[in-house]
Amino acid sequence: MRLMQSIQNKSKYPLILTLLMVILSACAVDVGASGHELNVLAASSLTDALNEIAAAYEANTPGTHIKLNYASSSILAAQILEGARADVFASANTEQMENLVNSGLIHGDIDYFASNRMTAIVPAENPARIISIADLAEPGTALVLALPGVPARVYTDQFVNQVISDPAYGADFRAGFYSNVVSEEANVRRVVAKVALGEADGGIVYVSDITPDMKDSVRQIPIPDEYNPVARYPIAVLDNAQDTEIAQGFLDFILSREGQAILKKWGFGAKP
Numbered sequence: 001m002r003l004m005q006s007i008q009n010k011s012k013y014p015l016i017l018t019l020l021m022v023i024l025s026a027c028a029v030d031v032g033a034s035g036h037e038l039n040v041l042a043a044s045s046l047t048d049a050l051n052e053i054a055a056a057y058e059a060n061t062p063g064t065h066i067k068l069n070y071a072s073s074s075i076l077a078a079q080i081l082e083g084a085r086a087d088v089f090a091s092a093n094t095e096q097m098e099n100l101v102n103s104g105l106i107h108g109d110i111d112y113f114a115s116n117r118m119t120a121i122v123p124a125e126n127p128a129r130i131i132s133i134a135d136l137a138e139p140g141t142a143l144v145l146a147l148p149g150v151p152a153r154v155y156t157d158q159f160v161n162q163v164i165s166d167p168a169y170g171a172d173f174r175a176g177f178y179s180n181v182v183s184e185e186a187n188v189r190r191v192v193a194k195v196a197l198g199e200a201d202g203g204i205v206y207v208s209d210i211t212p213d214m215k216d217s218v219r220q221i222p223i224p225d226e227y228n229p230v231a232r233y234p235i236a237v238l239d240n241a242q243d244t245e246i247a248q249g250f251l252d253f254i255l256s257r258e259g260q261a262i263l264k265k266w267g268f269g270a271k272p
Contacts, residue, residue: 035063036246039085041076042068043092043151043233044187045116045206049266050090056262057253066250072150072187080105080238087241088251090233092116092206093151097234107237107244113254115269116206116231118155120221121195128201133223134169136202137176144183144191144200152188155229156204163227192218206231208267232272 042050047070054066069076069086077096080086081103090113091097100106122130128141136143146153160177163169182200185191191203192210196217210220235254237247253259260271 035065036243037065037067038087038247038250039067040069040088040090040250041080041084041086042070042088042090043073043076044070044189045092045152045208046070046090046114046233047189048211049114049208049263049268052262052266053254053259056258057250060253061249064246064250070187072146072152074149074151075186085240086238087243087247088235089238090235090254091151092231092233093154094232094234095154096151097236100236100238105239107239107241108248110234110236111251111255112232112272113235113251113259114233114263115272116208116233116267117225117228117269118152118159118204118223118231119207119210120202120204120223121192121210121218122202122221123195123198124217124219125198126219127198130202130221133163133221134173136221137169137173137180139176139180141180142182142201143177143180144185144194144203145181146188146191146204147184147186150187151231152191152204152206153184155231158229159204159223159227162229163224166227206267210267230269230272233268 050068054068058064058066073091073093073096076089077099080089080100089100097110120133120136122128130136135141145156160174164171164173183194188205188209192205192214194200195203196214210218235251237244237251241247
């Protein structure tokens with residue numbers, strides 16, 4: 001009799017363990033369901049700053065996770081136009097954001113949250129002996145730029161079109177500059193990497209791209225302010241956001257004093 005009772009008691013253990021596992025699994029699902037994940041598409045030049053901003057926001061907002069996806073603004077805008085789901089879009093120029101506004105894909109208003117300027121860079125050892133932007137058009141100088149249509153390239157083209165009005169450079173600067181291009185990259189971070197590795201004599205990037213891990217690998221050749229376009233960064237909540245209020249909360253944090261301080265730390269100018 002005692003033997004039978006022992007066997008019956010032992011036979012209950014697997015059932016009890018199974019029930020416990022089901023209960024714990026249900027609890028885990030409830031915790032996950034109560035959290036929120038924001039899918040943010042952002043220009044590559046924002047990588048370091050937004051990584052830090054997202055970490056700060058998550059620390060201040062328990063239960064919310066920021067999923068960041070970086071690429072050139074033109075590629076991201078095209079993905080959104082093709083139906084990619086996202087909650088927030090941060091662009092490096094106005095044109096890509098306006099494409100989404102005109103397509104009815106933006107929820108509410110857009111905000112400008114940061115500014116930037118362009119700079120020429122050369123490898124730290126500067127083998128081509130480039131000392132001014134005029135040298136970028138000298139024969140035999142190998143340049144790497146962002147692809148046409150990428151915001152960094154749009155700003156680069158604006159710089160070239162403005163500088164040729166100065167007799168010190170002249171119309172020949174444009175022809176010499178573009179004839180020296182040996183590579184065009186999908187985003188500005190690749191431009192920085194190629195110059196840092198010595199695969200080109202120079203390139204044009206954002207000032208904010210000279211991050212702490214790159215400052216010893218490249219040198220800046222400043223572009224005079226009068227020829228240097230101001231990059232304006234717009235941000236907006238997308239119309240297909242899962243929760244527009246939560247998405248707006250993250251946007252507001254970027255615009256806040258704390259968010260702006262982080263952007264400044266990473267080389268961005270004040271919001272326009």
